[in-house]
Amino acid sequence: MESERRSMLSLSGFLFPHLWTSAHWFLLFVCLWTLVSGSSYKQGDPVILYVNKVGPYHNPQETYHYYRLPVCRPKEVRHKSLSLGEVLDGDRMAESLYDIRFRENVEKKSLCELKLTEAEVEELKEAIEELYYFEFVLDEIPIWGFVGYMEESGFLPHSHKVGLWTHLDFNIEYNNNHIIFANVSVRDMKPVSLDDVPGGTLSVTHTYTVHWFESPLTVERRGERLRDFSFFPKTLEIHWLSIINSLVLVVLLLGFVVIILMRVLKNDFARYNIEEEAADDLDQADNGWKIIHTDVFRFPMCKSLLCSVIGVGSQFLTLATAPFFLTWSVVNTVHWLSGSTQALPVSTVLLLLAVWVLVGFPLTVIGGIFGKNSAGSFDAPCRTRNIARQIPSQPWYKHSIVHMTIGGFLPFSAISVELYYIFATVWGREQYTLYGILLVVFAILLSVGACISIALTYFQLSGEDYRWWWRSIFSTGSTVHSGSPHTDYPSAPFEVLLQRFVPHMAVVAEAVLEL
Structure with missing residues (x-):
């Protein structure tokens, strides 16, 4: 009886938090629909381009704020208000100097002029050598590109060239009043060499171009365009092979369980019925699973x-609360020490803790109380033996x-x-x-x-x-x-x-x- 009550208590404690999760799935669906639908613009309306983060191409878990590099930035950096999911993903969006207006082309417009010091040049060279990429966000559409260009050729003599991209060409696709897709390219432009900078300082002028193209895709299908575009390495497309x-x-296992196992059980029942009709002593002449029918309903060890x-x-x-927290602590500390955007802010950590303390834990307690009050008594279909039957030695394949x-x-x-x-x-x-x-x-x-x-x-x-x-x-x-x-x-x-x-x-x- 006590075991059944505890089981009902645990089951209800499992179900109630999942009811709460179902409500949040609805909220998530609303957020995803907002992302898919995008914003509506009129010709000439400003389209804000947010700069987000930079990091090594081959390590997606190492990202930094875009303005950590010596790049063009406004006098006052204003950050976008981020959702919890964006913060957990390491996003740190901030407004930029790019002036983009809906369906208005721009031809090589100056963004800013920078005079890089020797330390800033070395910082850019190190970032380019590590294949740093940047991520911008335009109407919830991510835009990726490389910070610079690196070329290595030959063995003896070895040639090593590092260049900085100072011009970006934005190509934006639209349909009616919605933005469908956006990307950036550096075609027909030469990078500014960062090798052997005279005097240790370098003056660069950043420019950009904006081109608008009409797209046949509707705004509801713009996710397909983003999925087909590949800036990062694509994974193997073998989903259907997996299915x-x-x-x-599944077919083999179901066939085994339904056909073979049912046939075996049918033979077992037939054998047991014959033995009962012959009035054989079950405890002495019988063997198999039926002989332990008075022991299978015995309470197990550590039943709670x-x-x-x-x-x-x-x-x-x-497996979640303790080890995950310890793992997150180590990883988050490494990110903090390196200044990565993957490190969660203190406010976000407190918010996640508050969600668990104020929502998850109380709902588990309420579910436990409900299960305790609604638990029924355990009624075994047969009497359990007072003395447990001795278990025969088992072959190795049944261990x-x-x-x-x-x-x-x-x-x-x-x-x-x-x-x-x-x-x-x-x-x-x-x-x-x-x-x-x-x-x-x-x-x-x-x-x-x-x-x-x-x-x-x-x-x-x-x-x-x-x-x-x-x-x-x-x-x-x-x-x-x-x-x-x-x-x-x-x-x-x-x-x-x-x-x-x-x-x-x-x-x-x-x-x-x-x-």
């Missing part, structure tokens, strides 16, 4: 913890480690390809838009996990081992197979390991544990 692979696995795992999931406490290996590998193999795209979005620069495929993969994951749990539990019970409670969770909750496919940072610097590998592995562990 086919996972579907084949088991109910918590089934209900709300102890992984949210043990817990073998079941965890099989139960962890098959569900993980069903989602491994899709996890590649998710990680490319979370830790890289990809834009994930195929949510329909993600929903199908999630359904496949649930199907595979359920089939594996049923099959492995039957094999355990057929061996007269009634300790199925924890084994049913550990079988498909194993995280053994999450590490090997994702240890792809052996040669990365220590800072990159902290910024990318540690949180990456934490997300892998939690994702697979959800199986």
Whole structure:
């Protein structure tokens, strides 16, 4: 009775926060619709171009404020009010000196003149040698480009040239009164050389050009244009291969569980009925899963913890709250020390803490109270033996480690390809838009996990081992197979390991544990 009550309490504590999450999904949908629809302009209306951040091309987790470099900036830097998601993404948008007006072309207009000191020239050279790119934002559309140009040729003698792009050509596509797409290019312009600067100082003039082009795409489809444009490396387009692979696995498992397992159970029932009609002594002549029917409903060890795992999931406490906080602390400290925009401000940290304290925790308590008051009594379908039956020795392929290996590998193999795209979005620069495929993969994951749990539990019970409670969770909750496919940072610097590998592995562990 106490176990059932705790199970109901945990289940309700799991459901109530998810009701709150559903409301936030609606708010997220509204925000995404605002992003897709964009703003409406009239000819001649000013279009604000925000400068955002810069960073190395091959390390998406290392970004800095754009105005950290010696570039053209207004006398008073005014930042855009950012949403929580933009802050978490490392955005630091600020207004710029670019004067862009809707559907009005601009031909090589001067932006500003700078006199760079020797230290500023070296700073720009170092940024260009590390392949720094910049990110601007125009009507919620990101625009990327490289800060400068670097050319290396020959071995003996070795040639090393570094140049700064001082002219940007903005190409903006529109449809009616909406902006569809925007990018920047440096065509037909030569970079200003930063090699062997005489006197240590360098005077440069930054200019820009704006060209408007009509687009056949509607504003509702402008996300397709952004998806097809590739400034960063594209990931492998094998989504459908992942779906086919996972579907084949589901069909095989369902066939095994439904056809083979049902046939085995049918034969078992037929054998048991014959033995009962012959009045055989069940305890002496019988064997298999039916002989332990008076033991399978016995309360397990640590039943309260088991109910918590089934209900709300102890992984949210043990795998998310503590290790994730420690991982974030280390990564955020590294970002703070390096001055990166990936470091969360103190106000954002306090806001996230307030959301958990004022919303998440109270809803969990309310759900627990509701579950406690509505819990029913546990009524086993048969009487439980007072003395537990002795468990016979099991063959090696029925041990817990073998079941965890099989139960962890098959569900993980069903989602491994899709996890590649998710990680490319979370830790890289990809834009994930195929949510329909993600929903199908999630359904496949649930199907595979359920089939594996049923099959492995039957094999355990057929061996007269009634300790199925924890084994049913550990079988498909194993995280053994999450590490090997994702240890792809052996040669990365220590800072990159902290910024990318540690949180990456934490997300892998939690994702697979959800199986």
